[in-house]
Amino acid sequence: MVESARLSLHVPEPAVRPGGHPDFSNVKIAKAGSVPRPEVDVASEDIRDLAYSIIRVLNRDGEAVGPWAGSLTDEELLTGLRNMMKLRAFDARMLMAQRQGKTSFYMQHLGEEAVSCAFRKALQKGDMNFPTYRQAGLLIADDYPMVEMMNQIYSNESDPLRGRQLPIMYSSKEHGFFTISGNLATQYVQAVGWAMASAIKNDSRIAAAWIGDGSTAESDFHSALVFASTYKAPVILNIVNNQWAISTFQGIARGGSGTFAARGLGFGIPALRVDGNDYLAVHAVARWAAERARRNLGPTLIEYVTYRVGAHSTSDDPSAYRPKTESEAWPLGDPVLRLKKHLIVRGVWSEERHTQAEAEILDEVIEAQRQAEGHGTLHDGGKPSVRDIFEGVYAEMPPHIRRQRQKAGY
Amino acid sequence: MARMTMIEAVRSAMDVSMARDDNVVVFGEDVGYFGGVFRCTQGLQAKYGKTRCFDTPISESGIVGTAIGMAAYGLKPCVEIQFADYMYPAYDQLTQEAARIRYRSNGDFTCPIVVRMPTGGGIFGGQTHSQSPEALFTHVCGLKVVVPSNPYDAKGLLIAAIEDPDPVMFLEPKRLYNGPFDGHHERPVTPWSKHDLGEVPEGHFTIPIGKAEIRRTGSAVTVVAYGTMVHVALAAAEDAGIDAEVIDLRSLLPLDLDTIVKSVTKTGRCVVVHEATLTSGFGAEVVSLVQEHCFYHLEAPVVRVAGWDTPYPHAQEWDYFPGPGRVGRALAEVMEA
Numbered sequence: 001m002v003e004s005a006r007l008s009l010h011v012p013e014p015a016v017r018p019g020g021h022p023d024f025s026n027v028k029i030a031k032a033g034s035v036p037r038p039e040v041d042v043a044s045e046d047i048r049d050l051a052y053s054i055i056r057v058l059n060r061d062g063e064a065v066g067p068w069a070g071s072l073t074d075e076e077l078l079t080g081l082r083n084m085m086k087l088r089a090f091d092a093r094m095l096m097a098q099r100q101g102k103t104s105f106y107m108q109h110l111g112e113e114a115v116s117c118a119f120r121k122a123l124q125k126g127d128m129n130f131p132t133y134r135q136a137g138l139l140i141a142d143d144y145p146m147v148e149m150m151n152q153i154y155s156n157e158s159d160p161l162r163g164r165q166l167p168i169m170y171s172s173k174e175h176g177f178f179t180i181s182g183n184l185a186t187q188y189v190q191a192v193g194w195a196m197a198s199a200i201k202n203d204s205r206i207a208a209a210w211i212g213d214g215s216t217a218e219s220d221f222h223s224a225l226v227f228a229s230t231y232k233a234p235v236i237l238n239i240v241n242n243q244w245a246i247s248t249f250q251g252i253a254r255g256g257s258g259t260f261a262a263r264g265l266g267f268g269i270p271a272l273r274v275d276g277n278d279y280l281a282v283h284a285v286a287r288w289a290a291e292r293a294r295r296n297l298g299p300t301l302i303e304y305v306t307y308r309v310g311a312h313s314t315s316d317d318p319s320a321y322r323p324k325t326e327s328e329a330w331p332l333g334d335p336v337l338r339l340k341k342h343l344i345v346r347g348v349w350s351e352e353r354h355t356q357a358e359a360e361i362l363d364e365v366i367e368a369q370r371q372a373e374g375h376g377t378l379h380d381g382g383k384p385s386v387r388d389i390f391e392g393v394y395a396e397m398p399p400h401i402r403r404q405r406q407k408a409g410y
Numbered sequence: 411m412a413r414m415t416m417i418e419a420v421r422s423a424m425d426v427s428m429a430r431d432d433n434v435v436v437f438g439e440d441v442g443y444f445g446g447v448f449r450c451t452q453g454l455q456a457k458y459g460k461t462r463c464f465d466t467p468i469s470e471s472g473i474v475g476t477a478i479g480m481a482a483y484g485l486k487p488c489v490e491i492q493f494a495d496y497m498y499p500a501y502d503q504l505t506q507e508a509a510r511i512r513y514r515s516n517g518d519f520t521c522p523i524v525v526r527m528p529t530g531g532g533i534f535g536g537q538t539h540s541q542s543p544e545a546l547f548t549h550v551c552g553l554k555v556v557v558p559s560n561p562y563d564a565k566g567l568l569i570a571a572i573e574d575p576d577p578v579m580f581l582e583p584k585r586l587y588n589g590p591f592d593g594h595h596e597r598p599v600t601p602w603s604k605h606d607l608g609e610v611p612e613g614h615f616t617i618p619i620g621k622a623e624i625r626r627t628g629s630a631v632t633v634v635a636y637g638t639m640v641h642v643a644l645a646a647a648e649d650a651g652i653d654a655e656v657i658d659l660r661s662l663l664p665l666d667l668d669t670i671v672k673s674v675t676k677t678g679r680c681v682v683v684h685e686a687t688l689t690s691g692f693g694a695e696v697v698s699l700v701q702e703h704c705f706y707h708l709e710a711p712v713v714r715v716a717g718w719d720t721p722y723p724h725a726q727e728w729d730y731f732p733g734p735g736r737v738g739r740a741l742a743e744v745m746e747a
Contacts, residue, residue: 130479161516171515178482179515183506189472190507193479193487200435200461200485207479219499223472230467392513393551395520395575398620398664401551 014249018319022329027305029275029331032059033066037284040292044270051261051271054305057280062341068284072121074348080121080279081339081349083141084113085357088336089365090136090146091310094153097369098314102377103153103167107133111309111327114279114335115240117141119208122286123176126205130178130191133168134240134308135210142175146365150372157382158375164388185211185218188237192228195235195293206234206293214245216260217253225301229267232298236289237264239301240276242308247321264301276306277335280342305332386410413603414610417587419561420450420526423568424488426614428458431486434572436463438473438490438526447492448528448587470500477523478508487523488572494527494581495541508577509552524571524578529557530638530685531717531731532585532595536724542637542686542717547579548663548695554578554619555663559586559640560607563660566617574619583637593642593734622666624673628655631679631744634670634696636662639683639732646737654741662692670696671703678709679744683737688716710747713740 015023035055038047057069064070072080091108098106109116116137123129129138139149148160152170155163161171171179178194181187191209198205211221216239228235239260243250254260264271270292274285282304289300307330311318343349376382390397390405397405414422427434436451442465445452454463466473470491477487491497497504504525511521531540547555554576558564564582571578585591589599590607602608626644630653635643640658647654655673659666674680680700682693693714700712715732723730 128482160518161514164516165514169514171518173515173518179511179519181507181514183502186475186503186507189475189503190479190482193476194483195479196476197435197480197483197485200480201483220471220475220502223467223469223475226467226469227472227476392517394554395512399667400664 012251012255014251014322016323016326018321018323020323022323022326024329024331027331030054030056032056033069035066035068037067037288040288040295041297042270044265044268047270048265051265051273052259054273054275055281055285056275056278057284058278058338058342062338062345064280064342068281071284071287072280074346076121077279077339077343078348080117080283081336081343082357082361083117083137084279084336084339086361086365087113087117087137087140089358089361090140090149093365093369094150095314097153101379102373103155104378105167105314106153107168107313108310109134109136111334112240112242112276112306113137114282114339115276115304115306118279118282119238119286122283122290123208126176127207128176128178128191128194128205129208129210130187130194131180131210132212132240133180134212136168136170139170139172139175139177144172144175146368147371150368151375154372154375154377155384156372156376157384159384162388163384184215185220189220189224189227192224192233192235195233196227196231199231199234199296204294206236206290208236208238210238210240212245213239213241213243213250213260214248214253216263225264225267225269228299229269234293234296235299236286236293237269237299237301239303240306241303242306244308244312244318244322246312246316259303261301261303269299269301271301271303273303273305275332276304277332277338279335279339307332411609412612413608414561414565415588415602415608416558416561416564416582417448417450419565419610420568420582421452421454422610422612423565423572424451424454425457427488427569427572428454428462430614433484434486434488435480436488436490437466439466439468439492441465441490446490448584450526451490470496471503474500474503474508474525478503478511478521481521481523482511482519486572489523489525491525491527493539494529494543495538497527497543501546504547504553504577504579505550509550512576513552520575521577522575524568524580526580526582528584528587529581530583530585531722531727532591532638534724534727537721540722542581542684544581544662545686545690545692548692552577553663554661555581556619556661557581557583557637558660559583559637559658560590560605561602561610562607563617563623565610566615567619567660569614570616570619573616578619581637585638586641591638591641592645594645595728595731595733617660620661620664620666622660622669623658624655624669625658626654626656628653629677630654631681631741632657632670632673632677633681633683633737633741634659635683636660637685639685642732642734643683643737646734646741649734650738650741652741652745667699667703670700674700674704675707678707680708680712681715681737681740681744682712683715683732685717685732687719688714689719691716710744713744715740
């Protein structure tokens with residue numbers, strides 16, 4: 001009989017807790033330009049390494065290098081920078097508005113702007129995203145009006161959702177942005193269904209599913225992968241690994257020594273990891289996956305390796321569970337500063353123009369905020385009607401809801 | 411007109427709907443090549459192709475979740491959950507997603523899906539093949555809940571459900587799939603071919619969701635039932651020789667309150683019968699509405715007859731199932747009060 005020790009349960013822990021020195025030495029970063037770019041019709045088993053490495057384009061000197069570089073023009077990159085700056089300025093103003101009591105809640109994108117802004121530019125009009133709460137960049141980069149976003153955040157009289165949704169849970173069919181659910185991972189499989197429908201109808205439109213690292217533990221994530229794989233759905237399965245699911249570090253949902261991207265391999269889905277703070281890399285990888293989907297080659301799974309610099313939401317205090325300086329130690333840098341540096345190296349941008357652009361964008365955001373607040377904030381000014389509570393539960397109001405509406409005095 | 415079982419009527423409803431509208435798709439576990447474990451989808455894949463009727467992985471949440479996405483795209487998915495008992499992994503998708511998409515997006519996105527599921531007992535299915543989860547759906551604003559009691563209604567209601575712009579839970583009483591059931595388990599099931607309601611038009615027709623039907627007129631007491639219990643209630647009224655009015659609800663949400671109130675106002679007495687467990691069952695909702703709207707017309711307390719508050723047993727199925735004996739005793743109780 002084999003002698004053995006008493007069993008003990010393994011509970012993963014992050015490398016450092018508050019008070020400690022940030023340490024990302026365990027995050028293996030591939031050199032920019034070092035990861036190959038396969039053809040889009042590659043078999044998943046031939047690119048297994050891409051699920052364990054990190055695709056990067058921008059090097060430390062701000063140069064775009066390697067096989068994933070060169071997919072964007074100067075103008076497109078300048079637009080990308082502007083979109084990320086706009087999202088950051090929007091975030092700052094809305095965070096402040098929440099602190100001023102103008103709304104109940106806000107979730108910012110600080111440090112993750114490249115993921116959604118660059119991804120949107122790889123899609124076409126008519127494609128559909130099934131986003132989480134941290135992809136407002138999909139709307140900003142598609143020129144959805146900021147005033148409308150603010151009206152939604154304030155739940156005011158002009159809120160397109162009539163005060164029914166939590167702030168930041170936007171919806172816009174026209175801009176390919178499916179109505180956000182607060183229930184995690186449910187929409188991952190819905191995106192696969194949308195993509196299957198497009199294939200059933202021999203359409204050319206594709207879908208994009210979004211999830212955070214923590215929510216990959218939900219069963220709907222696995223349902224989505226099995227359906228996407230089974231029917232070769234034209235869908236891009238995005239995982240934003242920003243290291244933290246509220247206070248729980250990514251090692252809890254991930255487990256073991258694998259990567260989130262590697263989960264696609266068991267389903268035969270090509271899987272890539274990309275530097276989520278590198279606008280060029282995100283765009284190049286997203287475009288690769290979009291082309292695969294549009295050529296009827298099936299789904300692609302992409303893990304964006306990034307860092308959530310801000311709190312999870314305005315109800316969260318990250319200093320309680322991670323070192324305060326951890327975000328500064330994040331080895332992949334700041335997506336805005338990296339793209340700015342690249343554009344300066346490229347000779348199409350400068351510190352002066354950047355400062356000027358910041359001021360212009362701030363004016364634009366403040367003007368949008370002024371307009372939105374003219375329609376009211378959560379506790380002041382114009383509100384949606386109480387009648388709106390009862391409308392739209394069904395296409396046609398059934399008698400029992402009509403009776404309740406009348407009882408409420410409307 | 412043709413004679414149909416409820417299985418054939420359900421199949422015919424999908425067939426008619428798929429023929430009329432290219433956007434109608436049918437999928438679920440075993441529904442494609444094989445035609446479903448109850449054969450409700452038999453022949454549909456051969457007729458419409460495997461991209462409109464197909465098998466899925468065993469993942470109820472995946473089935474309903476993909477259906478929601480397809481509906482957002484513009485299709486009209488009619489999916490099958492193999493037994494209502496297996497619906498729970500999809501409950502999150504149904505209650506927090508399908509039910510609310512129209513509301514939370516202010517109509518920007520909608521969810522016209524139908525979720526079919528065989529429900530109820532009477533076939534020795536034990537705990538995991540006999541449940542009646544309708545009350546779990548009627549509590550959810552945004553869903554519609556339909557339970558047919560015969561082939562004619564099954565077809566008309568299912569076509570209406572597929573054409574409905576909102577998500578519809580379509581619960582098919584499996585005890586009624588092949589024939590009506592008079593509640594006496596020792597007697598053989600009569601085929602639908604000998605029953606008026608087994609006569610079903612072959613083409614397109616609909617029955618409005620939200621309208622009850624009076625199956626037996628009477629003036630002494632109102633029996634409110636749906637699904638298999640409609641047949642049990644009719645048998646009980648016959649056996650007891652009571653002049654009972656039997657209402658078949660057909661739709662639980664929306665509910666045809668007017669028909670219930672009109673009947674109870676007339677009779678002054680009411681018995682509510684369902685197969686699901688008693689506590690917090692749909693009967694509680696009916697009783698509340700009856701006391702709220704008919705209190706001054708009531709001559710006796712309203713009585714509920716339901717499954718016991720236990721899991722559905724296998725060997726003691728007929729002691730669990732509310733049969734005409736139990737319904738008869740309830741009728742006697744309200745008549746004596």
